[in-house]
Amino acid sequence: MINLNQYEVLTFDCYGTLIDWEKGVLEALQPVLQSHHIQLSENEILEWFARFESSLEQGEYRNYKDVLKGVVQKFGEQFGFTPSSGELNALADSVKDWQPFADTVEALKTLKRRLKLAIISNVDDDLFAFSAKHLQVKFDEVVTAQQVKSYKPSVQNFHVAIARLAEIGIPSEKILHVACSVYHDIVPANSLGLSTVWVNRRLGQEGSGAALPAQGKPDLEVPDLKSLAAKINF
Incomplete structure (x- = not known):
């Protein structure tokens, strides 16, 4: 069983995980x-x-x-x-x-009390700036596709995030990546040895939704961020 209290930073996919x-x-x-x-x-x-x-x-x-x-x-x-x-x-x-899921903002504010929060997103900087206002928390690091010049599932996006977090003293074993897309996030993050949480926003729905289907092995599956926040000790 994964020990959620061993991590110092949560890195999030944004669209599909935080934003609907x-x-x-x-x-x-x-x-x-x-x-x-x-x-x-x-x-x-x-x-x-x-x-x-x-x-x-x-x-x-x-x-x-x-x-x-x-x-x-x-x-x-x-x-x-x-x-x-x-x-x-x-x-x-x-x-x-585009708006956050109903549980997102409260969960982020709760998680921010104990953990650093970061974003790894397939988006342009100016588009994320709009979304950041909706999310209502200050992220400690933001890595966009525009900055990296590649899109997940490229591991390059994760390499950049890992390097930036290392600069502020956070090693990769203290990073927990949280995402809804197995294809974009869970598979590449796992390939780099990162711990992962799959937020299965489509639980109980048919089809694969807006991300290509893929097979991966997250360390934890939750239906939403509220459930993740409830599992962490504060």
Whole structure:
């Protein structure tokens, strides 16, 4: 059994773990698809999003706003329509309004009382700045894809986070990575020997959602952050 009280810092994936990105993605994409008479279920939209996003994040780095524009473009190519300029930007423009899960802010404030908190996120710096306001806590370190010029599941993003935390005296064995995506986070973090918590936000739901399916072995599984915070001694 993992001893949660041995860690000094929690590193978080942001979108899907802290911020309800699936709701944000759906609210941005559904009107676009409906305007072109494309009928897809919520699970279908999310799973197409996962395929398109992951393909666009491979190869030469592009910023996340351009990745999201590319996702809309790929929906058009896949389903036979040409998005307008407004529709192309709908997904990227929506990120600033994506909201935390109901348990996120209180759990972060609780965890901050004893632990340092950090972010490792596939996002642009300016987009995360909007999300940080919603999250209402000060993070001790923030590592974005824009800073690293790569996207998880690349281990480079984790190497940068580990190096920055080492600079403030935190060794890798004192880092606990917390994430909802096995594909983006649990697998690469485990490959570097980091301890991991899988926040299974899709517990009881069908399909793999907005992240590609993957197999990994987290040290702990919880349904939400409130459950994680309850397991740590303060």
